[in-house]
Amino acid sequence: MTETLPDSHPSLAEAAQPHSKVAVFDESQPLAMSAGVSLSPFTIAYQTYGALNADKSNAILLCHALTGDQHVANSHPLTGKPGWWSALVGPGKPFDTDKYFIICSNVLGGCMGTTGPASINPATGRAYGLDLPVVTIADMARAQAMLIDRLGIDTLFCVAGGSMGGMQVLQWAALYPERVFSAMPIATAARHSSQNIAFHEVGRQAIMADPDWRGGDYLAQGVRPVKGLGVARMAAHITYLSEEALQRKFGRKLQDRAEPTFSFDADFQVENYLRHQGSTFVDRFDANSYLYVTRACDYFDLAQDYGGSLAHAFQGSRTRFCVVSFTSDWLYTTAESRAIVHALNAGGAPVSFVEIETDKGHDAFLLDEPDFIATTRGFLRGAAKARGLPDAGEKIP
Amino acid sequence: MTQTSEGIPQTAVTRIDLLLVAGMVEPGSRVLDVGCGDGELLRLLSETRNVDARGVEISQKGVNDCVAKGLSVVQGDADVDLADYPDDGFDYVILSQTLQATRNPRRVLEQMMRIGKRAIVSFPNFGHWRVRWQLGLRGRMPITENLSYAWYETPNIHLCTIRDFVQLVELVDARIVRAVAMDSSGAPMRVNAPWWAWNLFGEQAVFLLERRSADKS
Numbered sequence: 001m002t003e004t005l006p007d008s009h010p011s012l013a014e015a016a017q018p019h020s021k022v023a024v025f026d027e028s029q030p031l032a033m034s035a036g037v038s039l040s041p042f043t044i045a046y047q048t049y050g051a052l053n054a055d056k057s058n059a060i061l062l063c064h065a066l067t068g069d070q071h072v073a074n075s076h077p078l079t080g081k082p083g084w085w086s087a088l089v090g091p092g093k094p095f096d097t098d099k100y101f102i103i104c105s106n107v108l109g110g111c112m113g114t115t116g117p118a119s120i121n122p123a124t125g126r127a128y129g130l131d132l133p134v135v136t137i138a139d140m141a142r143a144q145a146m147l148i149d150r151l152g153i154d155t156l157f158c159v160a161g162g163s164m165g166g167m168q169v170l171q172w173a174a175l176y177p178e179r180v181f182s183a184m185p186i187a188t189a190a191r192h193s194s195q196n197i198a199f200h201e202v203g204r205q206a207i208m209a210d211p212d213w214r215g216g217d218y219l220a221q222g223v224r225p226v227k228g229l230g231v232a233r234m235a236a237h238i239t240y241l242s243e244e245a246l247q248r249k250f251g252r253k254l255q256d257r258a259e260p261t262f263s264f265d266a267d268f269q270v271e272n273y274l275r276h277q278g279s280t281f282v283d284r285f286d287a288n289s290y291l292y293v294t295r296a297c298d299y300f301d302l303a304q305d306y307g308g309s310l311a312h313a314f315q316g317s318r319t320r321f322c323v324v325s326f327t328s329d330w331l332y333t334t335a336e337s338r339a340i341v342h343a344l345n346a347g348g349a350p351v352s353f354v355e356i357e358t359d360k361g362h363d364a365f366l367l368d369e370p371d372f373i374a375t376t377r378g379f380l381r382g383a384a385k386a387r388g389l390p391d392a393g394e395k396i397p
Numbered sequence: 398m399t400q401t402s403e404g405i406p407q408t409a410v411t412r413i414d415l416l417l418v419a420g421m422v423e424p425g426s427r428v429l430d431v432g433c434g435d436g437e438l439l440r441l442l443s444e445t446r447n448v449d450a451r452g453v454e455i456s457q458k459g460v461n462d463c464v465a466k467g468l469s470v471v472q473g474d475a476d477v478d479l480a481d482y483p484d485d486g487f488d489y490v491i492l493s494q495t496l497q498a499t500r501n502p503r504r505v506l507e508q509m510m511r512i513g514k515r516a517i518v519s520f521p522n523f524g525h526w527r528v529r530w531q532l533g534l535r536g537r538m539p540i541t542e543n544l545s546y547a548w549y550e551t552p553n554i555h556l557c558t559i560r561d562f563v564q565l566v567e568l569v570d571a572r573i574v575r576a577v578a579m580d581s582s583g584a585p586m587r588v589n590a591p592w593w594a595w596n597l598f599g600e601q602a603v604f605l606l607e608r609r610s611a612d613k614s
Contacts, residue, residue, distance in 0.1 A: 322464060341471055342481040350451070350469040354460050375461050382467025 009224065010078055011111060011284050016120065018113025019077035020045040020070055020106070023150050031108075031143055034136040034299075041122065044147045045113025046070050046105035049089065050097040052153070058389055059153045060095060061144060062104040063161030063168035066293050067233075067285055069112040072104040073097070078284045087368040094376040099390070100157065107168075108143045109135035109292035117288035118219060130216035135292050137164070137300045141171040145179070157387055158380065160184035162365035163332065164293065167300050170340065173321070174302060174313040182320040182383040184376065187329050187365040189336035190310050190343070191301040196331060199239055200294040203232030207287045216288055229287040230278030237277045242328040242361035246270060303343075310343035317349040320386065322379040324372065325355045326364040352379060413583040414519045414603055415441060418493055421517050421575065421605045422446055426488035429453065429513065431475045431505075432495030436463035443468070451487075453478060476500045479508035487513040494601075496520045497553040507569050510608055515574070519603040522578070524558030524596040542581075543600060559596045566606060575605040 023044045025031065030040035047070045052059060062072050062085065073089040075082055089095040095102055106114035109132070121128040148156065159172045159180050166188025173183045189196075207213055210228030214221050238246075250270040254260065257267065266272040306312035321344055325337035334355050344351040356372045358364045365372070384390070415438045422428060424446045430439050433452030436459075443450040452470035454460050463470035471478070475492070476499050490513030492505065497520055499505045509516040521543040522528075531539035538548035546553065557565070559578060566573055578586045578599025586599060595602070 320469065338478075338481070345471070345481060345486065346483045348486070350449075351471060352460070352464045352469050353471040353473070354457060354464065355472050357457065371457060371461065375464055378461060378465025381465065385467050 011286055012118055012219070014078060014113060015111050015116065015118040015286065018045040018106070020047055020113050022046075022113060023147050025146060025150075029146065031139065031146065033133050033139045035133040037133045039108075039115065039133065042108070042115040042143070043113065043119070044105050044108075044115075044143060046103060046147060047072065047074065048104075049073055049102040050100050052101040052151075053389075056153050057155070057157060057387060058099065059101045059103060059148075059151075059156050060158045060160065061148065061156050061172070062089070062095065062102060063140075063144075063159065063165035063172075064104060064107065065161070065163035065165045066236075066297065067281070067290070068165070069110060070104045070106045070114075071112075072102070076284070079280070084366060087366070088373060088376060094373055094380055095160070096380075099384075103148070103151070105144055105147055107135075107140045107164075107293065107296075109140070109289060109296060111286035111289040114143075116286065117216070117292055118286040127219040129219065129288055130291075132288075132292065134299075135296050137167045137171045137296050138175065138305070140296065141168050141175055144168070144172070145176060148179075155179050155181055157389065158182045158184065158383065160186065160376075161188075162186035163188055163362065164297050166332075167297065167302075170302055170313075171300075173317060173319050174306070177314075177317045177319055180319045181387055182322070182379070184322045184324065184379065185337075185340060186324045187326055187332045187337075187362055188340075189332050190303060190313075190340050192297050192299075193336070197298045199236065199331075200298055202235050203294060204291050206231040206235065207290060210287075213287065216291075218287070224282070225287045226282040229282045229285065229290060230275075232287075232290060233281040233285075234274040234278040237274060239331045240361060240363045242330065242359055244328060244359040245361055248359070249273075310339065311346035314344050314347035314349050317344070317347055319349060320383050321349055321351040322375070323351060323353045324365070324375060325353075326360070326362070326369075326372075327355060327357050328359045329362040329364065331362040413579060414493065414601055417577055417579075417585070417603050418491060418517050418519060419446065421603070422448060422489055422491075424448070427451075427486070428489045428491060429482070429487045430491045430493065431479065431509070432492060432498075433463060433468075433470060434459050436466050436468045436470065438491065438493060439463065439468050439470070440466055475505050479505065479512065482508075482512045484511055485514065489513050489515050489517055491517045493517075493519050494521070497556045499555060502555045502557075503565060503569065506565060506571075510569055510571050510606065514607065516571070516606045517603065518562070518606065519601060520557065520562065521553075522559050522596065522599045522602055523556040524560060525581075525600050526597050527581075529597075541600075559599055559602050560592060562602065562604065563592070566604070570609045571606040572609045573604060574607050576602065578602045 026041045030038040072085045073083040091098045106112040109116045117132045166185035169185040207228035210225035212223040213225040253269045255269045255272040303310040325334040341353045427449045430452045439450040442448045453473045460472045490509040528539040578595040579601045581600045
């Protein structure tokens with residue numbers, strides 16, 4: 001390394017030295033990327049929970065969403081908060097760590113230890129910044145498949161995830177149908193809609209408009225575009241909730257004051273809440289990473305890769321699918337999930353579909369929603385039976 | 398082999414028409430059950446006749462029950478979502494005690510004949526003598542064991558008689574392969590009984606249909 005990073009921010013420390021297991025893929029195992037280039041060497045940071053059984057048939061890959069990470073069921077190394085899917089992953093939970101071997105890796109382009117724009121480019125000894133090739137959902141899935149190979153696992157019992165994680169699930173099922181026994185794409189879409197691309201563009205422009213972004217070279221210059229990243233997060237966060245939930249939670253309530261101040265202070269509780277969301281996010285996330293992961297979603301259009309027909313992506317698939325949507329999710333609507341179900345039916349794949357009634361919006365998939373948890377538990381139990389795995393709660397003979 | 402705790406013995410299958418319907422399905426075939434409820438028929442079919450069983454069900458609870466049984470069931474509405482299924486995707490499409498609750502029974506039956514090579518439809522017979530008695534002589538909307546709702550709250554908006562259904566079969570260019578009517582005790586009626594007798598004494602009917610141009614692909 002020719003120079004050290006001037007910024008010693010903890011989020012960058014995670015990018016370099018994650019609190020996770022890492023798999024390093026050297027020059028002998030380059031990653032062929034959608035952009036037409038190959039990435040080498042690269043690193044994947046990942047967490048595992050539970051134990052792999054003797055015939056390696058109980059492995060589940062969980063795919064995280066846009067700004068999630070591999071810390072699915074342990075306290076987060078930067079924030080100290082519980083893992084993002086603690087509601088569903090753990091002993092006795094639907095993704096039962098007493099029964100399954102659960103793997104979650106940080107996506108390519110992320111900032112929690114897997115190679116991303118904040119990682120050191122070995123060619124220059126400096127952070128990649130925008131020199132990292134643009135990453136796609138398919139690149140993420142191919143990198144994950146190399147990790148699964150490294151772990152010596154042939155077929156995954158289940159691949160599951162919500163939002164951008166759901167896109168990875170669909171990509172896995174399309175790329176490696178014989179390696180995916182069951183799949184749960186949750187609150188997701190087979191292509192990113194125009195409206196969703198538009199929201200992402202607002203976030204990216206907020207980051208790029210921050211003078212501290214420095215054309216993406218901020219790490220070398222010892223600054224971070226925290227204002228822009230914070231605004232990007234605030235705008236995005238609105239899309240994760242629902243009008244009804246915001247109204248219920250905040251209404252027009254004022255923040256620690258009896259009267260409006262006739263200023264541009266955060267008078268309203270909802271403003272205060274969003275500012276808090278923005279300011280805490282910048283402590284754990286890299287701005288360039290945000291550009292890369294949002295772009296990966298934008299480029300996602302699974303049908304396009306299969307001659308314009310989504311059904312072709314799943315033709316003849318024997319993977320058992322359970323597609324889940326949420327009534328108040330306006331970011332990834334039930335109509336998007338139905339389009340996936342339609343294609344799976346046309347392709348002849350076994351598919352279940354449930355629309356969960358909730359007012360919590362897109363984020364409902366992260367929350368303790370009883371019907372969603374019951375569906376997940378039931379689907380996995382049925383799949384486990386078909387796979388010949390002992391039922392949840394049963395002792396392994 | 399392990400037995401799951403929720404394993405339901407087959408004696409739990411009480412609806413007689415389900416057994417009749419199941420008996421019409423060739424083992425090893427592909428079946429779509431429209432309005433599959435809690436999946437009782439699908440489970441019966443997959444366990445006893447080794448079929449590739451799929452379902453459509455409108456209620457979230459029904460879908461959850463099915464998914465928990467390991468069945469592949471999609472939440473959807475027979476009137477709307479059958480349009481999403483490809484031609485000839487199934488050997489059988491089953492509509493069990495649901496036709497009378499659809500908004501457009503003719504369209505639903507046409508879709509069934511498009512999606513499946515064969516269709517199985519069971520429905521309550523509105524021509525049964527008890528129904529005729531209540532409406533014709535008492536002048537009241539009938540309430541029977543099979544049709545247990547008051548007129549102002551019934552989901553059954555398109556009731557028909559066995560003869561009406563036979564006419565609909567003609568309209569959708571289908572052919573009756575087999576038909577069974579059950580009397581009030583649930584026993585199948587004599588096969589050689591005339592249509593008028595079925596229409597008067599049959600409490601429920603089950604029809605196995607196929608396309609008139611059966612070789613259409």
